[in-house]
Amino acid sequence: MKPASVLIIGSGPIVIGQAAEFDYAGTQACKAMREEGVRSILVNSNPATIMTDLGVADAVYIEPLTVPVLERIIARERPEGLLPTLGGQTGLNLAVELAAAGILEKYNVRLLGTPLETIRRAEDRELFRDMLAKLGEPVLESHICHTLAECEAAAESIGLPVVIRPAYTLGGTGGGMAFTTEQLRTVAESGLAASPITQVLVEKNLLGWKEVEYEVMRDGAGNCITICNMENLDPMGVHTGDSIVVAPSQTLSDKDYQMLRSASLRIISELGIEGGCNVQFSLAPRKDVRDWEGDADRPLPYYVIEVNPRVSRSSALASKATGYPIARVATKIACGKTLDQIPNAVTGKTTAAFEPALDYCVVKIPRWPFDKFALGDRTLGTQMKATGEVMAIERSFEAALNKAVRSLEIGRRSLLWERPEWRAGGEFPLHATDERLWALMAVLRRGAAVMDVARQTGVDPWFLERLQSIIAMEKRLLAEPLHPELLRAAKRLAFSDEMVAQLADLLPDQVRERRHQWGITPVYKMVDTCAAEFDAETAYFYSTYESENEAEAVPGPAAVVIGSGPIRIGQGIEFDYASVHAAWALQAAGLRAVMVNSNPETVSTDFDTSDRLYFEPLDEEAVRDIIENEQGNEAEPPASIVQFGGQTAISLAEPLRRASLPIIGSSAEAIDTAEDRHLFERFLQDRGIPQPPGAAVTTLEAAMKIAQQIGYPVLVRPSYVLGGRAMEIVQNANELVTFVAQAAEVAQGKPILIDKYLEGREVEVDAICDGETVLIPGIMEHIERAGVHSGDSMAVYPPPHLDPAEREVLRDYTERIVLGMGAIGLTNIQYVVLPHEPGGEPQVYVLEVNPRASRTVPFLSKVTGVPMVQLAVNAMLGKKLKDQGYEGGLWPERNLVAIKAPVFSMSKLVDVDTHLGPEMKSTGEVMGIDRNFEGALAKALLASDMALKPNAAILLSLSDKDKADAPALIRQLAGAGYRLYATEGTSRMIQALGLPVTSVTKVLTGDHPNVVDVIRDGTVQCVINTPEGRLTGTLRDGFYIRRAAAEKRIPCFTSIDTARAAVEALSRQAEYDIATLAEYVNG
């Protein structure tokens, strides 16, 4: 039965294990509901999503994802149905909680898609196991445990090694493998802590078995289909989100394939799911790789590992890998349609009741954050660590793999890359890490036998032989002079021009030239769900070196939107948001929008978003090939837009300019002015706009000299990098030596910037310019003082502390900078504002100018109601702001307060320090919006899991420099009824204030309980720890405090400013309002 209105719960902020895929799913769901005539009500705390745009759902709430908030929304909207399967684990868990609290019943809300009982049966290990047993599906020996003692007994019975999987967590949070009793204790404790019901599964370790997944769909009439199966290159033991995945499976025979397919359908039928579901299997490997007990002539043994009764990261990947829109179809099923009643959007002729046939190979590689967290533990296990992923499509595994590696954008790392230490030490780490693929290549390159490597790693020899074939091509390119047949063969394996150049001792441009000379250019083939059996209408293409091109150039005006690639720290979903809006704006302006991107999780790579989608790496070669293909026989190539895809896209400005390809928006020159230190300094000087004193240097000597001149502390960072990579605040010459060396490595020959560090209010401005008029939609003020990366700061709109004079200076500087630079479209400027005398001159300094869309674009677009990307695109196309109905200057502030708060994934990343600094660490963001500051702040903290619980115990460990600022905060805490714990120095300070405090020692080797114990055993429920300068003892102690808090998943404030804000929000007992985004913005 079709519901009249449906509530959709989003997945909240981007964290490891829950990324952009749920924006894609939710956006599709809202579209599908609109087609079905169902009113959609969407709740999500993440403002950087397309799904929370006005107009995507019928009612949009950007509110914290908590049961009380959801109840208020339900009471207000009275939806008939709740669709809990689109918001990842977050959405599913909330649905369970709403049901448990009796709220669904109270308001007569029907759970759609997946029955509550099914969620329980899929998530609760005991019920899950019972269901499998009932179906006669093989069940792995496992024990459900609620205590450490039970875990130990289970491990005894099964025998080590074992895997520990916490119930109801996402991305395997808290789980892991245990090979020793010591490890067992650690992992069991962390797993029990991670599970909201304190339940873990201790199961037999199938290390080295194959891991295979099926995406299945079922409708209300009981019709079942599989969308896609996928095989992991990494065998069991590595979280599927951290595995290299290939679709379809490659090493499964038809018998194996159908056996697991049938099992998947039995499971989804038994679960009674109406929608999508993901089933993970472990399948016996070759006996000569990993021996197992049993008859090799019988059907291969397998185990069902996990079922996700909802759309997932894998279903997003499967959708992009096949062209089958899983979330869209799942939503229509939830609205009462059967598969045969849903048209196939790809072919336009057939129905959704069919199974995609692939005539290509898809490879997904995760994108890990270890380029930013060099000290993080790179080992991969059952707990996911990747922030994002890339996908590549080609006609062979080798080619898809090569393209996927290019898409990762780890510098210019190709499969040829080897870590220098490996070569030096002769050691190649073949255990599961983010670098295993390259280590496998390295050992095979050196002649290791495939079977030896297979036995050592559990990777099926099929994959290793395919790597061998890549290596064979490397050797040919090294040995033979480049000739057409060889180059063509290399391109058919998707060797990039750069790889060919490196091996054949040429320049990449020379390779490109020869390709053109010899007529070796890519063609583009369509992803059509049906292996060309039906005429398809989608324009979703991938490149390959074959004979027939299906992406013929289309006459008429068009522009190419360069996307932002994989989600990584510093370049998140915000840039996909901007890319999607850019495509829509082009279409609204009557142009064909051509999208290029490599990220399967996103809305931008939905074939519906643009007029033509190229799923390709975002490098010079791929983009130039696409532009040439789009140009066809026209005189002029289509223009590219590089300002929405983050640093990925902006980095392509220069190569495109060199190739004489047109860019609309800010020119490559404007980008250079902003990024080249000397040009930028001169530019500001000429206009009398101050910036913190400093200079660009290329040697340590020069760095020392400059630092001495301007005085410590100084900020050290490489130029041309995003997200503050390798950026540090340096207090003295000793630290300078270390960090200059580090920054130099990241800068790769480009200069390093040394600036005076000004500790003031940090302010951020986004502006839109058409060449004449500059519109400033809003100013955002950061809660943390300058020095914390803007992406990790809480940002408030409108700025609470700026006076009219300061606002006026900001407007003036912004206008002059933007116009002076000739920036067309969007520009983001960061300022630091120092206190000024009443009536005196405002003290405003420019920190940074980025002539491109920033990560605040979605936030600011939403809270101001200004369609920033659309205005920017129109401006790039030559349409003036005033012709679009906008005047210049500062856009009138709305009657609301919105706070953007960062969200971290620190519990997943072992050995990474959590303290806030100039280098960005957050993976996502939430927004708190209300009529007043207190309400907005309370919501922002609630949504980012940083809200203080009343009457809790709180641990303080403050740096000396913060002790001056702290007394007010501490009095407030004590006054609000908090019990205080503090480390030695801080404790003395609190005692001096005459307040009660329990002292705990920072010395971890001495008496217990120490500072880490009180966190681990739950004595304290919150931590305020502000780090001392770098490389001191305090920092190291602080590190353990912060890690313990991250692992215990309790709020940990590392900036005194954030802590103060949190305490204020609490002490004022902020009441918050619940309203739709439209009500806030228009109210």
Next chain:
Amino acid sequence: MPEALLVLADGSVFPGTACGAPGHTDGEVVFNTSMTGYQEMLTDPSYAGQILVLTYPMIGNYGVDAKVEESDRIQPRGLVVREAARFASHLRSEGEIEPYLRAKGVIAISGVDTRAVTRRIRRHGVMLGTITTDETADGALRRVRALPGYDDTNWVASVTTDHVYDWADAAGKRRIALLDGGVKRNIMRSLAARDCAVRVFPANATADDLLGFKPDGVVLSPGPGDPRLLETMVAEAGRLIGRVPILGICLGHQVAAQALGAGTFKLPFGHRGGNHPVQEVLTGKVTITAQNHGYAVDPGGLSSAAYISHVNLNDQTVEGIAMRSEPLLTIQYHSEACPGPLDNTAIFDRFVEMLAAVQGGVK
């Protein structure tokens, strides 16, 4: 590497590499979109007289294994792939695909833009073609254009058994007479697994020959070619209807349908793959089926005693027929899978139930 050409009757030429036996081979060029099951397809008698193009680009990944063969020889005249895997990996693999093809004398070509070939066939319909390692394109084309039409040949005659035999596992309690138009082994296996003893008869067997076995039921098997050429078989099938429970699969379905007054026609490019949705008319239930047929039943003229039980959701063609008061069920798709989804093995259960229900009742 030896070069090879795929030349189609419309003059298009696709260069590639020989990955089987040398020489040339002619046939109707058809494509199959299954992603697995190449060896099952290669041994499916319904491909007699055809050159098989596999749309999945990497063929041979999991090697070859004699136990999965569906008949005793390679059936298509030739094989066209994007890539023949040089290395196979599977617990049960007995070797790589290229040596297998060579050993079996199969002419095959790899390195072809199979998607381009598929698109051509989709747009222009199936056509004759050749794989050649020993001619120029022009020479090959001249030869292809002089070939007799695929539809003019009775391919069943070339694949059916030449003698009556009992399926090896036959010790079952129900007796099944199977009329072999090009049967796949898994049909016999599926019946044997349901406690049936199967006796296989050549395609030219008469109704009396079959009834002489005193069967509990008759299976009309799949097979290659234009069903309109099978007049005798249709007539004999007509004599069986009403006298014994009948299960018709693929060609067997087309034969039974003709015996019930329906016609058949050639599909533009056939149905070949493992992903075709079929809806049961009575229940609305949709299952995914394995298909391999170039002709379909035209229900015009179908006896009023029969009705369409299943339709294809992609193009609404007839996928199954049943009779209102006689024990007959036919399906256009392959309930025996191999390759393909196992969603429809229940057809065999239904057939066996039918045998039980009518035991002794008819004849």
